[in-house]
Amino acid sequence: MRHTPVFALTDSAVVAQLIRDHPWATLVSNTTEGLVASHYPVLVEEGSDGSLTLLTHVGRPDERLHELGEHELLVVIQGPHGYISPGWYDEHPSVPTWNFVTAHLHGTPELLDPAENLRVLERLVDHFEERMPEPQLMRGTLENSAYADRISAGTVGLRIPVERFTAKLKMSQNRTEGSLRRIVAGLEGDGPYASAELAQHVRRANPAVFGEMETSG
Template identity: 30%
Template sequence: MHPDAAFRWDDLASLTDFVSVHSFGMLFASTPEGPRVAHVPVTWLDERRDEMRLGFHLSRNNGLVRHLEGSRALFVANGPHGYVSPDWYNAADQVPTWNYVSVELEGSVSTLPPDDLPLLLDRLSGENEARLAPKPSWTRARMDTEKFTRMLGGIVGYELRVDQWRGTRKLGQNKPVALRTSVADALEAVGNDALAALMREGP
């Protein structure tokens, strides 16, 4: 998380929604061989005992699989980001920077029971297929059952029980509105509409 309090983002509902919308990120964990990262699609699982649980899966051949059970891990989801040129402020004595939106989730990891793995995959595919509407949604009912079961053997499902949330929205909140607007205009001109829109939203 960025150390400047001006960029701190701690609204739990919006952090949760951000992870749902982006639904892909990096999972970091320590291993005896050193720190490792896996790139994973994620989905929120049903709440249990007032805990937020993030579901994900890895290839059984992934080196992290041997070390995740019972460990602590960090998941990071990144949103729109981009370089900001000092010229875009139309003001003197500015420096280059990078604006971005990011969420960090930390917690303990548990392996999901095998019977829960198909449900995790159904949730992941269902959420992402819904974004492709009006295309008819794909479901595993369209697969051969035996082939699906064999493919399940190649992955392992997990839940990250989140106990720490850290969000950053570094969007020029420490600058006057006129300078932020000038940068947003420039970002749009180079095709970074998503970051420009966030900067126009305000703090």
């Protein structure tokens, strides 16, 4: 990923929140057979030292396709993103761009034994299910629990200690105040590239322009 200092995101706590907000991850391995990519939900744990650890699982035979545990794995997290029209800029001529937030996390995965795999599966299911009005927790009923025990054999749990990460928050931080206000107006409008979520991220990334009152909502 291209390094641009003004867009660099180095705070592990912010990256952890990005993962929690957007847990659908892309797992990429450079294997002896070539590149392999898969997609799975992940959980993140934060250490007191700022370290990050990812927890997830894959369905068999992905653990063999990725050669998991034999080499480094790249995990890509993609947050909000969207098109930014040059018509929203004060500067002319200008070219369009794409605003986004993303993180590339590197680590060698540890394959979990069946008992720990079950615990990770339970954490994953319960983490997402607990928001439902009638949560179907993995151990919520004897039937659910027995079913989980049966199907877990088709999965492999992973713990991925993050050895390093590169993250980028590109939300027009290099633009003038006038351009920033036009960008937000465009994103909050009703045009083809409107995105209220992206507009809020542009506000938060540029507090010197929008101020605490406008970025906290």
